Amino acid sequence: ESLGIDAGGTLIKVAYIENETIHYKMFQSNQFRDLKDWIDGNFASPNIALTGGRQSDLEDYLGLPVMKVEEFIATSVGVKQLLSINEVKPGKTFLAVNIGTGTSIHLIKNGETTRVGGTGVGGGTILGLAHLLTGIKDFDKMVALAKQGNRDLDLKVKDIYGKAVPPIDGNITASNFGNFFNIVNTQDYSDADILAALIGMVAEVIVVISNAMAVQHDCESIVYIGSTVHQNDYLKSVLREYKSLSGLEPLFIENGEYSGALGALKQL
Ligand code: ATP
Ligand code: MG
Structure with missing residues:
Protein backbone atom coordinates (compact mmCIF):
# COMPACT_ATOMS: atom_id res chain seq x y z
CA GLU A 1 0.00 0.00 0.00
CA SER A 2 1.62 3.19 -1.22
CA LEU A 3 0.35 6.75 -1.31
CA GLY A 4 1.90 9.85 -2.87
CA ILE A 5 0.28 12.99 -1.49
CA ASP A 6 0.77 16.53 -2.83
CA ALA A 7 -0.58 19.02 -0.30
CA GLY A 8 -0.82 22.31 -2.19
CA GLY A 9 -2.14 25.72 -1.23
CA THR A 10 -5.65 24.92 -2.42
CA LEU A 11 -6.00 21.21 -3.16
CA ILE A 12 -4.53 17.95 -1.92
CA LYS A 13 -3.83 15.48 -4.70
CA VAL A 14 -3.31 11.78 -3.99
CA ALA A 15 -1.85 9.14 -6.30
CA TYR A 16 -1.99 5.57 -5.01
CA ILE A 17 -1.55 2.05 -6.24
CA GLU A 18 -4.36 -0.46 -5.93
CA ASN A 19 -4.46 -3.78 -7.81
CA GLU A 20 -1.30 -2.71 -9.60
CA THR A 21 -2.95 0.32 -11.19
CA ILE A 22 -2.49 3.97 -10.33
CA HIS A 23 -5.53 5.77 -8.98
CA TYR A 24 -6.03 9.45 -8.28
CA LYS A 25 -8.06 11.36 -5.72
CA MET A 26 -8.45 14.99 -4.71
CA PHE A 27 -9.34 16.77 -1.44
CA GLN A 28 -9.58 20.42 -0.40
CA SER A 29 -6.45 21.67 1.40
CA ASN A 30 -8.52 23.08 4.26
CA GLN A 31 -10.00 19.65 4.91
CA PHE A 32 -7.17 17.49 6.27
CA ARG A 33 -9.84 15.61 8.19
CA ASP A 34 -11.49 14.16 5.07
CA LEU A 35 -8.12 12.92 3.84
CA LYS A 36 -7.24 11.35 7.18
CA ASP A 37 -10.62 9.59 7.41
CA TRP A 38 -10.18 8.25 3.89
CA ILE A 39 -6.66 6.96 4.63
CA ASP A 40 -7.72 5.40 7.95
CA GLY A 41 -10.74 3.78 6.31
CA ASN A 42 -8.91 2.28 3.34
CA PHE A 43 -5.30 1.53 4.24
CA ALA A 44 -4.00 -0.52 7.17
CA SER A 45 -0.33 0.50 7.21
CA PRO A 46 0.39 2.60 4.14
CA ASN A 47 3.76 3.85 2.95
CA ILE A 48 3.25 7.57 2.48
CA ALA A 49 5.32 10.12 0.55
CA LEU A 50 4.38 13.76 1.05
CA THR A 51 5.15 16.76 -1.10
CA GLY A 52 3.79 20.28 -1.68
CA GLY A 53 3.91 23.45 0.38
CA ARG A 54 1.67 22.08 3.12
CA GLN A 55 3.53 18.78 3.55
CA SER A 56 4.81 19.57 7.05
CA ASP A 57 1.40 20.73 8.29
CA LEU A 58 -0.11 17.55 6.91
CA GLU A 59 2.63 15.38 8.42
CA ASP A 60 1.81 16.81 11.87
CA TYR A 61 -1.89 16.29 11.32
CA LEU A 62 -1.64 12.70 10.12
CA GLY A 63 0.79 11.64 12.85
CA LEU A 64 2.02 8.77 10.67
CA PRO A 65 5.55 7.99 9.49
CA VAL A 66 6.02 9.65 6.10
CA MET A 67 8.74 10.34 3.61
CA LYS A 68 9.01 13.96 2.49
CA VAL A 69 9.83 14.92 -1.09
CA GLU A 70 10.80 18.38 -2.28
CA GLU A 71 7.96 19.87 -4.35
CA PHE A 72 9.88 20.71 -7.52
CA ILE A 73 11.56 17.30 -7.63
CA ALA A 74 8.21 15.53 -7.16
CA THR A 75 6.60 17.66 -9.88
CA SER A 76 9.28 17.04 -12.48
CA VAL A 77 9.49 13.30 -11.79
CA GLY A 78 5.70 13.09 -12.08
CA VAL A 79 5.54 15.15 -15.27
CA LYS A 80 8.09 12.89 -16.94
CA GLN A 81 6.15 9.79 -15.95
CA LEU A 82 2.81 11.22 -17.13
CA LEU A 83 4.33 12.29 -20.44
CA SER A 84 5.50 8.76 -21.03
CA ILE A 85 2.18 7.18 -19.89
CA ASN A 86 0.32 9.52 -22.25
CA GLU A 87 2.89 9.02 -25.01
CA VAL A 88 3.38 12.75 -25.34
CA LYS A 89 6.83 13.69 -26.66
CA PRO A 90 7.83 17.17 -25.49
CA GLY A 91 11.36 17.06 -26.95
CA LYS A 92 14.74 17.19 -25.21
CA THR A 93 14.26 20.66 -23.79
CA PHE A 94 10.87 21.86 -22.62
CA LEU A 95 9.09 23.91 -20.00
CA ALA A 96 6.69 22.44 -17.46
CA VAL A 97 4.39 25.22 -16.28
CA ASN A 98 2.49 24.35 -13.12
CA ILE A 99 -0.63 26.54 -12.83
CA GLY A 100 -1.55 25.85 -9.22
CA THR A 101 -2.63 28.40 -6.64
CA GLY A 102 0.37 30.29 -7.94
CA THR A 103 2.32 29.46 -11.07
CA SER A 104 5.82 28.03 -11.29
CA ILE A 105 7.87 27.46 -14.39
CA HIS A 106 10.37 24.63 -14.67
CA LEU A 107 12.94 24.02 -17.36
CA ILE A 108 13.60 20.38 -18.17
CA LYS A 109 16.78 19.99 -20.18
CA ASN A 110 18.50 16.68 -20.84
CA GLY A 111 16.44 15.19 -18.03
CA GLU A 112 17.52 17.80 -15.46
CA THR A 113 15.04 20.22 -13.92
CA THR A 114 15.56 23.80 -12.78
CA ARG A 115 12.94 26.25 -11.65
CA VAL A 116 13.39 29.23 -13.95
CA GLY A 117 10.61 31.46 -12.78
CA GLY A 118 7.03 31.93 -11.75
P1 ATP B 1 0.29 25.39 -5.10
O1 ATP B 1 0.97 24.34 -5.93
O2 ATP B 1 0.42 26.75 -5.72
O3 ATP B 1 0.64 25.32 -3.66
P2 ATP B 1 -2.07 23.71 -5.39
O4 ATP B 1 -1.13 22.56 -5.53
O5 ATP B 1 -3.15 23.57 -4.40
O6 ATP B 1 -1.29 25.07 -5.13
P3 ATP B 1 -3.44 23.09 -7.84
O7 ATP B 1 -4.20 22.04 -7.14
O8 ATP B 1 -2.55 22.66 -8.94
O9 ATP B 1 -2.68 24.02 -6.82
O10 ATP B 1 -4.43 24.16 -8.47
C1 ATP B 1 -5.33 24.91 -7.65
C2 ATP B 1 -6.23 25.71 -8.56
O11 ATP B 1 -7.03 24.83 -9.35
C3 ATP B 1 -7.21 26.59 -7.84
O12 ATP B 1 -6.64 27.83 -7.52
C4 ATP B 1 -8.35 26.72 -8.86
O13 ATP B 1 -8.07 27.75 -9.77
C5 ATP B 1 -8.28 25.40 -9.61
N1 ATP B 1 -9.28 24.37 -9.21
C6 ATP B 1 -9.59 23.29 -9.97
N2 ATP B 1 -10.51 22.53 -9.38
C7 ATP B 1 -10.80 23.12 -8.20
C8 ATP B 1 -11.68 22.81 -7.13
N3 ATP B 1 -12.48 21.74 -7.15
N4 ATP B 1 -11.70 23.63 -6.05
C9 ATP B 1 -10.91 24.71 -6.00
N5 ATP B 1 -10.06 25.06 -7.00
C10 ATP B 1 -10.00 24.29 -8.09
MG1 MG C 1 0.77 22.40 -6.35
Whole structure:
Protein backbone atom coordinates (compact mmCIF):
# COMPACT_ATOMS: atom_id res chain seq x y z
CA GLU A 1 0.00 0.00 0.00
CA SER A 2 1.62 3.19 -1.22
CA LEU A 3 0.35 6.75 -1.31
CA GLY A 4 1.90 9.85 -2.87
CA ILE A 5 0.28 12.99 -1.49
CA ASP A 6 0.77 16.53 -2.83
CA ALA A 7 -0.58 19.02 -0.30
CA GLY A 8 -0.82 22.31 -2.19
CA GLY A 9 -2.14 25.72 -1.23
CA THR A 10 -5.65 24.92 -2.42
CA LEU A 11 -6.00 21.21 -3.16
CA ILE A 12 -4.53 17.95 -1.92
CA LYS A 13 -3.83 15.48 -4.70
CA VAL A 14 -3.31 11.78 -3.99
CA ALA A 15 -1.85 9.14 -6.30
CA TYR A 16 -1.99 5.57 -5.01
CA ILE A 17 -1.55 2.05 -6.24
CA GLU A 18 -4.36 -0.46 -5.93
CA ASN A 19 -4.46 -3.78 -7.81
CA GLU A 20 -1.30 -2.71 -9.60
CA THR A 21 -2.95 0.32 -11.19
CA ILE A 22 -2.49 3.97 -10.33
CA HIS A 23 -5.53 5.77 -8.98
CA TYR A 24 -6.03 9.45 -8.28
CA LYS A 25 -8.06 11.36 -5.72
CA MET A 26 -8.45 14.99 -4.71
CA PHE A 27 -9.34 16.77 -1.44
CA GLN A 28 -9.58 20.42 -0.40
CA SER A 29 -6.45 21.67 1.40
CA ASN A 30 -8.52 23.08 4.26
CA GLN A 31 -10.00 19.65 4.91
CA PHE A 32 -7.17 17.49 6.27
CA ARG A 33 -9.84 15.61 8.19
CA ASP A 34 -11.49 14.16 5.07
CA LEU A 35 -8.12 12.92 3.84
CA LYS A 36 -7.24 11.35 7.18
CA ASP A 37 -10.62 9.59 7.41
CA TRP A 38 -10.18 8.25 3.89
CA ILE A 39 -6.66 6.96 4.63
CA ASP A 40 -7.72 5.40 7.95
CA GLY A 41 -10.74 3.78 6.31
CA ASN A 42 -8.91 2.28 3.34
CA PHE A 43 -5.30 1.53 4.24
CA ALA A 44 -4.00 -0.52 7.17
CA SER A 45 -0.33 0.50 7.21
CA PRO A 46 0.39 2.60 4.14
CA ASN A 47 3.76 3.85 2.95
CA ILE A 48 3.25 7.57 2.48
CA ALA A 49 5.32 10.12 0.55
CA LEU A 50 4.38 13.76 1.05
CA THR A 51 5.15 16.76 -1.10
CA GLY A 52 3.79 20.28 -1.68
CA GLY A 53 3.91 23.45 0.38
CA ARG A 54 1.67 22.08 3.12
CA GLN A 55 3.53 18.78 3.55
CA SER A 56 4.81 19.57 7.05
CA ASP A 57 1.40 20.73 8.29
CA LEU A 58 -0.11 17.55 6.91
CA GLU A 59 2.63 15.38 8.42
CA ASP A 60 1.81 16.81 11.87
CA TYR A 61 -1.89 16.29 11.32
CA LEU A 62 -1.64 12.70 10.12
CA GLY A 63 0.79 11.64 12.85
CA LEU A 64 2.02 8.77 10.67
CA PRO A 65 5.55 7.99 9.49
CA VAL A 66 6.02 9.65 6.10
CA MET A 67 8.74 10.34 3.61
CA LYS A 68 9.01 13.96 2.49
CA VAL A 69 9.83 14.92 -1.09
CA GLU A 70 10.80 18.38 -2.28
CA GLU A 71 7.96 19.87 -4.35
CA PHE A 72 9.88 20.71 -7.52
CA ILE A 73 11.56 17.30 -7.63
CA ALA A 74 8.21 15.53 -7.16
CA THR A 75 6.60 17.66 -9.88
CA SER A 76 9.28 17.04 -12.48
CA VAL A 77 9.49 13.30 -11.79
CA GLY A 78 5.70 13.09 -12.08
CA VAL A 79 5.54 15.15 -15.27
CA LYS A 80 8.09 12.89 -16.94
CA GLN A 81 6.15 9.79 -15.95
CA LEU A 82 2.81 11.22 -17.13
CA LEU A 83 4.33 12.29 -20.44
CA SER A 84 5.50 8.76 -21.03
CA ILE A 85 2.18 7.18 -19.89
CA ASN A 86 0.32 9.52 -22.25
CA GLU A 87 2.89 9.02 -25.01
CA VAL A 88 3.38 12.75 -25.34
CA LYS A 89 6.83 13.69 -26.66
CA PRO A 90 7.83 17.17 -25.49
CA GLY A 91 11.36 17.06 -26.95
CA LYS A 92 14.74 17.19 -25.21
CA THR A 93 14.26 20.66 -23.79
CA PHE A 94 10.87 21.86 -22.62
CA LEU A 95 9.09 23.91 -20.00
CA ALA A 96 6.69 22.44 -17.46
CA VAL A 97 4.39 25.22 -16.28
CA ASN A 98 2.49 24.35 -13.12
CA ILE A 99 -0.63 26.54 -12.83
CA GLY A 100 -1.55 25.85 -9.22
CA THR A 101 -2.63 28.40 -6.64
CA GLY A 102 0.37 30.29 -7.94
CA THR A 103 2.32 29.46 -11.07
CA SER A 104 5.82 28.03 -11.29
CA ILE A 105 7.87 27.46 -14.39
CA HIS A 106 10.37 24.63 -14.67
CA LEU A 107 12.94 24.02 -17.36
CA ILE A 108 13.60 20.38 -18.17
CA LYS A 109 16.78 19.99 -20.18
CA ASN A 110 18.50 16.68 -20.84
CA GLY A 111 16.44 15.19 -18.03
CA GLU A 112 17.52 17.80 -15.46
CA THR A 113 15.04 20.22 -13.92
CA THR A 114 15.56 23.80 -12.78
CA ARG A 115 12.94 26.25 -11.65
CA VAL A 116 13.39 29.23 -13.95
CA GLY A 117 10.61 31.46 -12.78
CA GLY A 118 7.03 31.93 -11.75
CA THR A 119 4.28 34.40 -11.06
CA GLY A 120 1.75 35.00 -8.33
CA VAL A 121 -0.85 35.10 -11.07
CA GLY A 122 -2.38 31.63 -11.05
CA GLY A 123 -5.41 29.57 -10.14
CA GLY A 124 -5.77 31.36 -6.80
CA THR A 125 -6.06 34.64 -8.68
CA ILE A 126 -9.01 33.21 -10.60
CA LEU A 127 -10.74 31.98 -7.41
CA GLY A 128 -10.17 35.19 -5.44
CA LEU A 129 -10.93 37.77 -8.09
CA ALA A 130 -13.84 35.77 -9.51
CA HIS A 131 -15.44 35.68 -6.09
CA LEU A 132 -14.87 39.38 -5.47
CA LEU A 133 -16.30 40.31 -8.85
CA THR A 134 -19.19 37.85 -9.17
CA GLY A 135 -19.81 36.31 -5.75
CA ILE A 136 -19.34 32.82 -7.18
CA LYS A 137 -17.42 30.33 -5.01
CA ASP A 138 -17.41 27.20 -7.09
CA PHE A 139 -14.49 26.74 -9.51
CA ASP A 140 -16.40 24.51 -11.94
CA LYS A 141 -19.17 27.08 -12.13
CA MET A 142 -16.65 29.85 -12.86
CA VAL A 143 -15.17 27.82 -15.70
CA ALA A 144 -18.57 26.85 -17.14
CA LEU A 145 -19.75 30.48 -17.14
CA ALA A 146 -16.53 31.84 -18.64
CA LYS A 147 -17.15 29.70 -21.72
CA GLN A 148 -20.38 31.58 -22.37
CA GLY A 149 -18.82 35.01 -21.98
CA ASN A 150 -17.01 37.20 -24.44
CA ARG A 151 -13.93 39.35 -24.12
CA ASP A 152 -15.61 42.77 -24.54
CA LEU A 153 -14.09 44.05 -21.28
CA ASP A 154 -10.67 43.89 -22.87
CA LEU A 155 -9.14 46.22 -25.38
CA LYS A 156 -7.51 44.60 -28.36
CA VAL A 157 -4.70 46.20 -30.34
CA LYS A 158 -7.09 46.67 -33.27
CA ASP A 159 -9.59 48.53 -31.05
CA ILE A 160 -6.96 51.18 -30.42
CA TYR A 161 -5.69 51.34 -34.00
CA GLY A 162 -9.11 51.54 -35.60
CA LYS A 163 -8.72 51.75 -39.36
CA ALA A 164 -4.94 52.10 -39.21
CA VAL A 165 -2.77 49.03 -39.68
CA PRO A 166 -1.34 48.03 -36.28
CA PRO A 167 2.38 47.22 -35.95
CA ILE A 168 1.55 43.86 -34.31
CA ASP A 169 -1.29 41.34 -34.60
CA GLY A 170 -4.48 43.34 -34.01
CA ASN A 171 -6.10 40.45 -32.17
CA ILE A 172 -3.58 40.52 -29.33
CA THR A 173 -4.95 41.96 -26.08
CA ALA A 174 -3.67 45.51 -25.66
CA SER A 175 -5.14 45.91 -22.17
CA ASN A 176 -6.85 43.30 -20.01
CA PHE A 177 -10.05 44.81 -18.55
CA GLY A 178 -8.89 47.92 -20.39
CA ASN A 179 -12.00 48.77 -22.39
CA PHE A 180 -12.55 51.50 -19.85
CA PHE A 181 -14.65 54.02 -21.78
CA ASN A 182 -17.05 51.27 -22.68
CA ILE A 183 -17.05 49.82 -19.16
CA VAL A 184 -17.95 53.18 -17.65
CA ASN A 185 -20.82 53.66 -20.08
CA THR A 186 -22.19 50.14 -20.04
CA GLN A 187 -23.93 48.44 -17.16
CA ASP A 188 -24.59 45.12 -18.78
CA TYR A 189 -21.41 43.13 -18.43
CA SER A 190 -22.50 39.70 -17.28
CA ASP A 191 -20.72 37.41 -14.82
CA ALA A 192 -19.85 35.32 -17.86
CA ASP A 193 -18.06 38.27 -19.51
CA ILE A 194 -16.20 39.12 -16.31
CA LEU A 195 -15.06 35.51 -15.89
CA ALA A 196 -13.98 35.24 -19.51
CA ALA A 197 -11.90 38.41 -19.13
CA LEU A 198 -10.43 37.19 -15.83
CA ILE A 199 -9.49 33.69 -16.96
CA GLY A 200 -8.25 35.25 -20.19
CA MET A 201 -6.01 37.64 -18.26
CA VAL A 202 -4.54 34.91 -16.06
CA ALA A 203 -3.89 32.70 -19.08
CA GLU A 204 -2.30 35.55 -21.04
CA VAL A 205 0.05 36.60 -18.23
CA ILE A 206 1.21 33.02 -17.90
CA VAL A 207 1.55 32.38 -21.61
CA VAL A 208 3.48 35.59 -22.24
CA ILE A 209 6.00 34.80 -19.50
CA SER A 210 6.23 31.13 -20.48
CA ASN A 211 6.68 31.82 -24.17
CA ALA A 212 9.47 34.29 -23.50
CA MET A 213 11.26 31.77 -21.27
CA ALA A 214 10.71 28.98 -23.78
CA VAL A 215 12.38 31.06 -26.48
CA GLN A 216 15.20 32.10 -24.15
CA HIS A 217 15.98 28.48 -23.28
CA ASP A 218 15.51 27.05 -26.80
CA CYS A 219 12.57 24.88 -25.73
CA GLU A 220 10.77 22.57 -28.10
CA SER A 221 7.47 22.69 -26.22
CA ILE A 222 5.58 23.92 -23.18
CA VAL A 223 3.66 21.44 -21.02
CA TYR A 224 0.94 22.99 -18.86
CA ILE A 225 -0.03 21.18 -15.66
CA GLY A 226 -1.84 22.01 -12.39
CA SER A 227 -5.48 21.79 -11.37
CA THR A 228 -6.25 25.19 -12.89
CA VAL A 229 -5.88 23.59 -16.32
CA HIS A 230 -8.00 20.52 -15.50
CA GLN A 231 -11.33 20.53 -17.36
CA ASN A 232 -10.76 24.19 -18.10
CA ASP A 233 -11.28 24.33 -21.86
CA TYR A 234 -11.62 28.06 -21.78
CA LEU A 235 -8.18 28.60 -20.22
CA LYS A 236 -6.68 26.05 -22.61
CA SER A 237 -8.17 27.81 -25.61
CA VAL A 238 -6.54 31.10 -24.59
CA LEU A 239 -3.19 29.36 -24.03
CA ARG A 240 -3.51 27.87 -27.53
CA GLU A 241 -4.40 31.21 -29.15
CA TYR A 242 -1.08 32.65 -28.08
CA LYS A 243 0.88 29.92 -29.81
CA SER A 244 1.75 32.45 -32.51
CA LEU A 245 3.97 34.39 -30.07
CA SER A 246 6.50 31.59 -29.69
CA GLY A 247 5.42 29.12 -32.35
CA LEU A 248 5.24 26.47 -29.64
CA GLU A 249 2.12 24.32 -29.41
CA PRO A 250 1.04 24.05 -25.77
CA LEU A 251 0.85 20.47 -24.53
CA PHE A 252 -1.64 19.19 -21.97
CA ILE A 253 -1.42 15.79 -20.30
CA GLU A 254 -4.19 13.74 -18.77
CA ASN A 255 -3.91 13.77 -14.96
CA GLY A 256 -1.31 16.55 -15.18
CA GLU A 257 -2.71 17.97 -11.94
CA TYR A 258 -1.41 14.82 -10.19
CA SER A 259 2.21 15.30 -11.28
CA GLY A 260 3.46 16.15 -7.79
CA ALA A 261 1.51 13.32 -6.14
CA LEU A 262 2.74 10.79 -8.67
CA GLY A 263 6.33 12.05 -8.43
CA ALA A 264 6.18 11.64 -4.64
CA LEU A 265 4.73 8.14 -4.99
CA LYS A 266 7.60 7.18 -7.28
CA GLN A 267 10.16 8.08 -4.60
CA LEU A 268 8.85 5.42 -2.20
P1 ATP B 1 0.29 25.39 -5.10
O1 ATP B 1 0.97 24.34 -5.93
O2 ATP B 1 0.42 26.75 -5.72
O3 ATP B 1 0.64 25.32 -3.66
P2 ATP B 1 -2.07 23.71 -5.39
O4 ATP B 1 -1.13 22.56 -5.53
O5 ATP B 1 -3.15 23.57 -4.40
O6 ATP B 1 -1.29 25.07 -5.13
P3 ATP B 1 -3.44 23.09 -7.84
O7 ATP B 1 -4.20 22.04 -7.14
O8 ATP B 1 -2.55 22.66 -8.94
O9 ATP B 1 -2.68 24.02 -6.82
O10 ATP B 1 -4.43 24.16 -8.47
C1 ATP B 1 -5.33 24.91 -7.65
C2 ATP B 1 -6.23 25.71 -8.56
O11 ATP B 1 -7.03 24.83 -9.35
C3 ATP B 1 -7.21 26.59 -7.84
O12 ATP B 1 -6.64 27.83 -7.52
C4 ATP B 1 -8.35 26.72 -8.86
O13 ATP B 1 -8.07 27.75 -9.77
C5 ATP B 1 -8.28 25.40 -9.61
N1 ATP B 1 -9.28 24.37 -9.21
C6 ATP B 1 -9.59 23.29 -9.97
N2 ATP B 1 -10.51 22.53 -9.38
C7 ATP B 1 -10.80 23.12 -8.20
C8 ATP B 1 -11.68 22.81 -7.13
N3 ATP B 1 -12.48 21.74 -7.15
N4 ATP B 1 -11.70 23.63 -6.05
C9 ATP B 1 -10.91 24.71 -6.00
N5 ATP B 1 -10.06 25.06 -7.00
C10 ATP B 1 -10.00 24.29 -8.09
MG1 MG C 1 0.77 22.40 -6.35
